Amino acid sequence: MEQDELLHQLVDPKSPINIESLLDTITALVNDCKIPVLMRMKSVDNFISRYERIVESVAALRMKATDFRQLKVIGRGAFGEVHLVRHTRTNTVYAMKMLNKDDMIKRADSAFFWEERDIMAHANSEWIVRLQYAFQDPRHLYMVMEYMPGGDLVNLMTSYEVSEKWTRFYTAEIVEALAALHSMGYIHRDVKPDNMLISRSGHIKLADFGTCVKMNSNGVVRCSTAVGTPDYISPEVLRNQGKDSEFGKEVDWWSVGVFIYEMLVGETPFYAEALVSTYANIMNHQTSLRFPDEPLISTQAKDIIKKFLSAAPERLGKNNVDEIRNHKFFKNDEWTFETLKDATPPIVPSLKSDDDTTHFEEIETRDRDNASDFQLPKTFNGNQLPFIGFTYSNEYSPVKKLLNGASSNGVQ
Numbered sequence: 168m169e170q171d172e173l174l175h176q177l178v179d180p181k182s183p184i185n186i187e188s189l190l191d192t193i194t195a196l197v198n199d200c201k202i203p204v205l206m207r208m209k210s211v212d213n214f215i216s217r218y219e220r221i222v223e224s225v226a227a228l229r230m231k232a233t234d235f236r237q238l239k240v241i242g243r244g245a246f247g248e249v250h251l252v253r254h255t256r257t258n259t260v261y262a263m264k265m266l267n268k269d270d271m272i273k274r275a276d277s278a279f280f281w282e283e284r285d286i287m288a289h290a291n292s293e294w295i296v297r298l299q300y301a302f303q304d305p306r307h308l309y310m311v312m313e314y315m316p317g318g319d320l321v322n323l324m325t326s327y328e329v330s331e332k333w334t335r336f337y338t339a340e341i342v343e344a345l346a347a348l349h350s351m352g353y354i355h356r357d358v359k360p361d362n363m364l365i366s367r368s369g370h371i372k373l374a375d376f377g378t379c380v381k382m383n384s385n386g387v388v389r390c391s392t393a394v395g396t397p398d399y400i401s402p403e404v405l406r407n408q409g410k411d412s413e414f415g416k417e418v419d420w421w422s423v424g425v426f427i428y429e430m431l432v433g434e435t436p437f438y439a440e441a442l443v444s445t446y447a448n449i450m451n452h453q454t455s456l457r458f459p460d461e462p463l464i465s466t467q468a469k470d471i472i473k474k475f476l477s478a479a480p481e482r483l484g485k486n487n488v489d490e491i492r493n494h495k496f497f498k499n500d501e502w503t504f505e506t507l508k509d510a511t512p513p514i515v516p517s518l519k520s521d522d523d524t525t526h527f528e529e530i531e532t533r534d535r536d537n538a539s540d541f542q543l544p545k546t547f548n549g550n551q552l553p554f555i556g557f558t559y560s561n562e563y564s565p566v567k568k569l570l571n572g573a574s575s576n577g578v579q
């Protein structure tokens with residue numbers, strides 16, 4: 168590997184051996200070895216006494232949770248919460264997602280966050296929530312993301328009766344967001360109003376990419392675990408349960424059909440009291456899909472819903488996104504798909520301040536007294552290894568400046 172090539176690996180944000188990853192590595196090794204029973208071994212004890220101090224001082228210089236002031240809990244998921252925070256150095260407000268490493272290790276579920284990190288870090292799309300920083304400490308992963316003060320579309324649907332005009336706009340923006348995600352090679356698998364967030368200008372961005380999966384070269388995914396939320400899950404993913412078969416990006420277009428129905432009708436098309444009945448309704452959607460007499464739904468709206476809620480081989484969007492964009496449901500005299508991002512959204516959130524959280528539901532703070540449920544491992548478990556390389560900063564890191572300076576005047 169050329170000297171220069173190695174230098175570039177050290178500063179390339181996508182390299183698994185860039186400086187951030189190397190600092191993660193030495194920190195993880197110290198944290199996984201700093202266990203009394205291991206330090207009885209001379210080699211471990213010597214290693215810890217050589218590196219413990221320097222690793223502590225490095226951690227104090229790197230980004231850490233105390234660099235941010237916690238303002239409010241604005242969301243909660245299986246392995247953590249999202250907090251509204253203010254970066255004390257820059258005074259900027261962010262949404263910071265914290266994932267609990269202990270929970271992930273205990274449930275052997277410590278790899279799903281890579282897609283979310285990589286998509287938000289590298290998408291560079293106005294339709295995808297942006298990752299500003301990712302960092303970690305021995306207990307948590309942190310993702311510092313742009314704050315979306317308008318809240319999610321679930322909140323909007325409960326606050327307003329949504330017209331076809333509004334539905335047309337929001338659906339078009341989700342189509343563009345999914346087109347961007349699919350063009351990066353990912354399938355979302357959990358498209359639902361909870362994951363559609365409203366920016367301060369009123370436009371929509373896709374968020375929460377934990378269920379995303381990379382398509383293979385034929386544009387399909389082999390995966391038997393049914394992931395996603397029951398109401399929005401496609402029949403082919405349900406049929407997959409346990410069996411090893413393939414599905415493609417059209418599973419996301421099914422969910423868009425469910426979303427349009429829900430915005431116009433007020434409930435999801437296959438909802439049933441019992442989960443098994445919901446699954447049954449999804450499996451025989453040809454007969455279970457019904458439109459109520461009220462509210463009145465236009466023929467083009469019914470048409471696009473039926474074309475999304477159809478079997479995978481003939482589902483709208485199966486061949487390309489343009490067959491969706493050209494559907495008559497989107498015909499209107501305010502915007503086109505090209506001018507969409509400059510169009511005026513139906514609702515521009517009224518905000519009193521940059522940290523206004525009125526568009527988010529109140530979430531009770533879960534007071535888990537962390538001390539009790541965190542026990543030191545008994546031996547080397549490598550519990551920090553799954554998280555090495557997670558740290559990311561999209562800014563020009565000082566290290567990069569230093570190295571770029573060195574490499575440009577041809578350091579040997």
Ligand SMILES: CN(C)[C@H]1CCc2nc(NC(=O)c3cccc([C@H]4CCCN4C(=O)Nc4cccc(C#N)c4)c3)sc2C1
Nearest residue numbers: 242243244245246247248249262279314315374375377378
């Ligand atoms: C089973 N395995 C394989 C994995 C499948 C995928 C997966 N995803 C998880 N995800 C979580 O544990 C988690 C934690 C906090 C918040 C959120 C979302 C759900 C509620 C809100 N939220 C979210 O991401 N909000 C968000 C995101 C970006 C910006 C803003 C703002 N403003 C808000 C999710 S745990 C887990 C297990």
